Amino acid sequence: MHFKTLLATVLLLIGIAAAGVPGLEVKGPYSSIKRNKDGSYEEFSRPPDERTITKKLKSANHTLLTTTIYRLTKEGNPLTCDIFDGKGTRLFKSRYGYDKRTGLTYGKLLEEQMFDARVTRKKPGTDEEMPIRRFIYTYDARGNRNAPIAINLIPGKTAEEVFGAGPSGLQFDPFEGHPLPEKGTANPKGTRIGGK
Template identity: 35%
Template sequence: MKTSPLLFIVPLALAASVLQAAPDEFKIREPSSSRLVKHEDGSRSYFERTSNGQGMRKRTYNVNNVLVSVTYYSRGKFGQLTSCLIYDGKKNELFNVSYGYNQYAELVEERMFDSKTKELVRRFLYRYDAQGNRSKPICITLVKNKNLEIHSGPSAPEKDPFADDFKPRNR
């Protein structure tokens, strides 16, 4: 069976340079552009769209209402996630992530890089069944990193919280 090449929407160097300014540029829309996701462990995440609609911020709180992480996502012109920056609850930048897609525009890989060393520390790989359902991720940890304990799972939301009302920008 021949496999197709992996398509990374934003080259990693470009993703890193675009995201360096992301937190300052993230102006959040009105409250109607936010979503709450409750997790099985009692923690919760708030997703908010940026004013231009091409980004998203996720704030995650633990069961004790303590902010544990903030993630800034960038989207491509068709609404797909292209990259993100992950911070801990004290605003320390931890990771930058790039997303890879197959020829069907399905997310097949996340590459997580340490923000300080620029080393690839973790990969998440996905497969799809005949019905297009995404598998749970296969996680490959490449470098020991104390911050991986803070951010243990994949960065891409299982379901886009704004998928029903996302409108790509015109070009």
């Protein structure tokens, strides 16, 4: 085997092994691909300033299904995201709330709220925009994240029918393959989502 080919193979295997996420192939500091069991795949990219991440979900036959653009805090935590369909129509927008209190969960994700980007839904009797889906995150005594609690706010539909099964938030760092750092506060001047 030619030395350059061998070196490229070793680096590729190190990138896959270092990722620690099944199907994730890190191509460099600004791009990666995660292959899913159903044949679909997600292409991740980011600019050198590392303040946004773009995720393109493609089918097994390479058709663009969705594009998600995440805006990140300086610590690398998602702050907001926009989700577009394969034709570029903005479907949903999400925001993420982190714990500002000191203690075991400081800086950890507490809630994700998703809003319909095509139709503004208001809380009854108010001018406040209402999310159509929420994920509440809790942690065990060691600070490990439990499975999220999903709340669908569209009457007559299940969350899976409207959005698919999982949260819109990044569940891992697509360039290093480990869980997101969840450190610092997402917005030091902000308040917790959904409460005091």
